[in-house]
Amino acid sequence: MRVQFTIALAHLRQRPRSTLVSLLGIMLGVAFFLAVSALMRGSEQDFLKRLVDNSPHITVMDQxxxxxxxPAELRWPGAALAISNVKPQQExxxxxxxxxxxxxxxxxxxxxxxxxxxxxxxxxxxxxxxxxxxxxxxxxxxxxxxxxxxxxxxxxxxxxxxxxxxxxxxxxxxxxxxxxxxxxxxxxxxxxxxxxxxxxxxxxxxxxxxxxxxxxxxxxxxxxxxxxxxxxxxxxxxxxxxxxxxxxxxxxxxxxxxKAVSWIEASEDLLSLLLVRNIIMYSVVTAILVVASFGIYNTISTIVVDKRRDIAILKAMGFQAADVRRIFLYQGMVIGLLGSAAGLLLGYGMMHVLARVELKPPGVSDVVAMPIWWGADQYLLAVAFAMAACLGAAYLPANKAGKLPPVMTLRGAI
Structure with missing residues (x-):
């Protein structure tokens, strides 16, 4: 595994410009993922806090x-005649x-x-x-x-x-x-x-x-x-x-x-709206990472094409198809880890900048600060999405490299 990892790093160093572009794509994708997620989830938490804190969690009513x-229906269930327009006793x-x-x-x-x-x-x-x-x-x-x-x-x-x-x-x-x-x-x-x-x-x-x-x-x-x-x-x-x-x-x-009504029951329409908004938000930020992963796919595909003879020699020396695939998956993993680390730092800085933004909506006397969510789970989620996008983009060319026939490649047939 050390040999495969060393080869993967050597391939990336030989193409510094393409590697840097791929890293920037992942870094920006993770940073915007964090910033948008922190802003959207912060506004959701702020809304729920206002909704929950300013209204009862449960209201019990006199109904x-x-x-x-x-009583007539209890005394004669299923009777042939029914009494209508019964006025309840005044109380x-x-x-x-x-x-x-x-x-x-x-x-x-x-x-x-x-x-x-x-x-x-x-x-x-x-x-x-x-x-x-x-x-x-x-x-x-x-x-x-x-x-x-x-x-x-x-x-x-x-x-x-x-x-x-x-x-x-x-x-x-x-x-x-x-x-x-x-x-x-x-x-x-x-x-x-x-x-x-x-x-x-x-x-x-x-x-x-x-x-x-x-x-x-x-x-x-x-x-x-x-x-x-x-x-x-x-x-x-x-x-x-x-x-x-x-x-x-x-x-x-x-x-x-x-009758006891919870705030969840009373606000079902608002909670369903928040769910739809979160789905849209995660779809948009995930699309940013998917677009960034195309840079990784392009970089690794180019390396596979340029290194066909090297791949054939490695397979002739005893490397299995899985070993060759692992080399290129390592490249996607390295780009994903480095890009995620840089993106986390940039995203954290963007969150601090957004937290300092203050707005004064028309007709409102109070200044409103941008609500930011600082939960650790969104950092893990951003890295997970980034690594999934990177490994997914690296798998296709890695699988292609693993299937290259060494003899035909060395003869120049491929």
Whole structure:
């Protein structure tokens, strides 16, 4: 094997220009593979982080995945007559016996949960009106399952505990109504109730629709305003492992009966879009390496043509076809390893340059940095694709060299 490797290196040194071109092709291919992969996967991770961190991993609602069967159908299944237009008994909506169910969910490993009562309300101030979603929360629990406390630009979520009629609104709504800390507004509900509320906090998420239509108050105060005493209609759940959300949600739903929706189920269309995007991305960067491998194929094919007599002499000396093939496969391997090493260094530098790029999209006040993924697996993947392309490009001429008949070649017939 040492002799074969030495011959392979000698062949490459005899053609420095072709070898250098092949090396540059692989180097650039690996570098662009790394840069594009790091950028695309970084943007994917950033998107998922925003999606996962800014929304519950699991939401338990006060409804059932499938409607309950009517008593008449249970009593007389398959009856000749069917009762239609049955109106369910009117009741106060909410999760029944929610404290026991909350405790059962809390006992699950790696689970943080907060109860929430969500309803519709209308905020009026100085003749202006704005429909919004009012959420009654327990501040100490809400901070464990939401990032809303980190997004406060004035006041804090804990201020609700010291202000019985306090409300926290978004920056968009505050700007629209020209409100500030200490401002008082009138809150109207669908049932006709009205209450004067005091602004004790202002948050900003960057989502204009959310910042204009969301408000938070104490859970007990929301139960009074929305006329749902001792009721909640949501459990907001965060997990230590977000990827386990689908399994945990199924277990919770089977345990308590109410519908539990994981972030994976709620975002299936977005996740499928990310999968398609990744397939396109890897297809493009792989095509770059495939194009670069043509340089290797051309270099080794030329060496095989020029070294036909040398190959015939080697086979006459006792080299088998596999030994000859190995010589040219070594050439592809050497070009692949050297090109990959140089490409990794260049790609790493390109990733650092991209990480320093800052953008300010039109209409956005915050500067956005390019998200870069630094995971080690993409380096291994780039080298694996490069070596596969190099060895694949080297195999065809290597196989041709191994099949050359030595006698006819030495006679000049080939």
């Amino acid at each position: 059932y995945r499938t409607p309950h069967v009517q 106060t909506r909410g999760i029944r016996n929610y404290r026991n169910k909350l405790e059962a969910i809390e006992n699950l490993p790696g689970v943080r949960v907060a109860p929430l009562l969500r309803g519709s309300a209308v905020l009026t101030f100085a003749g202006q009106q704005q429909g919004l979603s009012l959420s009654g929360v327990v501040p100490s629990r809400m901070k464990d399952v939401s990032t809303i406390d980190e997004q406060m630009v004035a006041g804090a979520l804990d201020d609700l505990s010291s202000a019985p009629n306090g409300v926290i609104i978004g920056q968009g709504l505050a700007d629209k109504f020209q409100l500030g800390l200490g401002s008082t507004v009138n809150m109207l509900t669908a049932s006709g109730g009205s209450r004067i509320m005091k602004v004790v906090g202002i948050f900003r998420t960057g989502n204009a629709g959310y910042d204009e239509t969301e408000a938070f108050t104490l859970l007990k105060r929301a139960q009074v305003i929305l006329e749902r005493p001792n009721r909640v209609n949501r459990f907001i759940i965060q997990l230590a492992d977000p990827q386990a959300a689908r399994t945990v949600a199924a277990g919770i739903e089977a345990s308590i009966g109410y």
